[in-house]
Amino acid sequence: MGIFTEIFAWWTGNTIGTRVFTWRKGVRVGEDDLGNSYYKERNGPRRWVIYRTLAEPSQIPPAWHAWLHHTVDVPPTEEEYRPRPWEKAHRPNMTGTYEAYRPPGSTLRPDVRKPPLDYEPWQPR
Template structure:
């Protein structure tokens, strides 16, 4: 019952009823990434290209799509990573989701989220003050 209510009233925690129906009617499963996201294609979009979509494992967060699948989703390549031997290069970093808005987000010294004082400005910059 909980899953049914989530599918009816939310879009951020998995697929909705409409997405489930569209996937059932038109979707062809293409593959799955290491995070459990499942990728589909089928039908045509407004530009005549094959429509592609993802069913997220958990919350719908676009930065949770790894680079290989991102290229396929945005029609940069026609071959999905599941149908080729995609291996990341040595110089490529491991994929990380966008951490903005989470406790792990980067907070530089002096930001409002970090206690303390902003470091002094160095160099030849002097802040403007009225009357000077």
């Protein structure tokens, strides 16, 4: 993002105030696959994230979420973790996009012409 966006765009969550605070008091801990950077306070308990794009909390993977909320003390970059075979890869919230879940019968579902009926409607003779 450009410097102009950092100064005036609060909705990105990455304003000039955040940059100054991070520069003065932050220590970089790591980065996730999406490009988000994670920091902690030098002499304090505070932890935060600087998003690569828009500030969308659903972009934080579960391992980093646990670290940010003090569920675990060790950041994911310092531990060797292998996901279990049944674990799915992290996927951000898709609400409001074309990939959002559309249940059967939804008028927004593009591949369904007529909603499926689980009953037989009454027809007059």
